[in-house]
Amino acid sequence: MSNRVRKIISDKIGQIRGMSLRAKSARAAMTLGVGTSVERGLRLVRNMILARILAPDQFGLMAIVMVAVSVFEAFTEVGVKQSVIQNKQGADPEYLNVAWWFQAIRGLGLFGIAFFLAPWISSFYDKPELLRLLRVSFLAMVFRGLVSPRMFVLEKEYKFGRAVLLTQGSGIFGTLVAVVLAFMMRNVWALVAGSVAEFAFMCVLSYLLVPFKPTLKIHRGYLSELFGFTRGMFGLPILTMVSLKTDALLLGKLVPAVQLGMYTLAYGLAEQPAWLFHQIIGRILLPAFAEDQDNNQILRSRVRKIAKATFVFGVPLVALAAIWAGPLLSLIYGRRYTTVAMPFRILCVTMFVRIQAQILVTIYLAIGKPHLYRRIAAVLAILVVCLMYPGIRLFGLEGAAGVLLLSNTVALCMQVIWMRGTIGLRFQNYAFFWRRGTTP
Structure with a gap:
């Protein structure tokens, strides 16, 4: 042995x-x-x-x-x-x-x-x-x-x-x-x-x-x-900034600085997995996808494999973070930060959705067509801009986090649908990758 x-x-x-x-x-x-x-x-x-x-x-x-x-x-x-x-x-x-x-x-x-x-x-x-x-x-x-x-x-x-x-x-x-x-x-x-x-x-x-x-x-x-x-x-970074920073931009005007500070730290903690994925896996995916940018079959296979792996590891982490949100925030930042436990739970789910979207975004950049990413970034930015102000007014910090989750989920679904015209990836194959396996 x-x-x-x-x-x-x-x-x-x-x-x-x-x-x-x-x-x-x-x-x-x-x-x-x-x-x-x-x-x-x-x-x-x-x-x-x-x-x-x-x-x-x-x-x-x-x-x-x-x-x-x-x-x-x-x-x-x-x-x-x-x-x-x-x-x-x-x-x-x-x-x-x-x-x-x-x-x-x-x-x-x-x-x-x-x-x-x-x-x-x-x-x-x-x-x-x-x-x-x-x-x-x-x-x-x-x-x-x-x-x-x-x-x-x-x-x-x-x-x-x-x-x-x-x-x-x-x-x-x-x-x-x-x-x-x-x-x-x-x-x-x-x-x-x-x-x-x-x-x-x-x-x-x-x-x-x-x-x-x-x-x-x-x-x-x-x-x-x-x-x-x-x-x-052109325009893509602006759209990305709008989708990522509108919550903080409006919260800074609509809520006290104390609440914004607590929300910011909760956001930063929830963002850790997505940031690690971007810095570790994302930086490897771009050159890896770029090497085979002319082979759609290989790109489809790799997208499904990576998406499946992130699902298997990501869902349990999100579940644990949601269950232990209060104690986790109290341990890391102090007891007063437990007041943002609910926004933290919502943000954890949002970051999981963003990880899935990041995989597909890398495809656009790898094949030299960032303008295709701009299209989906525009959809996400429009949703966030239209919903964020009423969301904060009606539900406060929870509303801001909820708008991010809803907008990112809708944008991801549209991104998967449009990916068929880019590398031939079908929505049903992507949506059920954990059951259908990784067969090209």
Whole structure:
């Protein structure tokens, strides 16, 4: 028996060491899993500490700041990272040079616009203290725009070791800065400083690990290709931002900052599985799907297999979170946070739906047709915008969470229906994947 076990282990190790897509994906998953788990674990510990040091209204202020940053970034997001990964020539230095100028000009221009509009945002929420918080937080956009574009190539080529060090390492640095300053300052400035420090550290570290020197020579062919990809992406980040941030945007205006702060922490906890999926599995799926972007049969098979796996593991987690919502929130954040147990339950289900949608979204990007994703993002954004205000007015925090669940569920169903025209995936095959198996 022991010889048989050793043989099985030896075979599995041999498979992981290979150069096949499965082997590269397995190695990437292991690397991302370790790095992301450590980083998210520290962020959770950070929130556990800060929830006991800072008043809930401080988290409410930070939520408004992050929404403002997201709005500005969404209006100028061009999908540089996705274009580098998807384009077959994305690792070419001349292509990366075009990408660098794209993101650098965007980041600097965005900061200038946001800096001068900060007083209007502060006035809209009737919170004068937001002005300086916003202007300092907007520096993160500059640092994100100046990172070395070679860090995107790491994911394209499955070199996730350094990619994890860059992204998760920067996250850990920002987390430590926030915790240390929270003990010293005991206000929202600790959160702002941690956020800016994270991206400043990422910018510097990117040039140390994957150096890049931009030039003034622009390759016209690559510029045209990048423009073509960004045209497909146009409007998509705005629609995505609307569907993800409308709840916080309106809650910041309609409910006290204390309630928004509690909702924000509950949302962050419920989002953990979806975030981990996006950072670990999602980052592997894009290059994996892109390698077989011309083979619909393989894409269909992989979609069903991944969807089935997420269903098998996700449903029990959602059920446990719903049953133990109150004790879980009390343990992590403190007893006063049990008041948001019901929104937390609803948000947990919503995040499971988002994971299923993320699988299909990656298909659109992998085959170089982000405009198809824009269609479903528009449906989701319209539903959220139309329902969120009355939902909050009638049911408060529970209404906000409920609108997100309803909107995401409807959008996922439509996404599956439309996927038939993209890769030939039938709705009935996808809907009953756990019973029908994974046969193409």
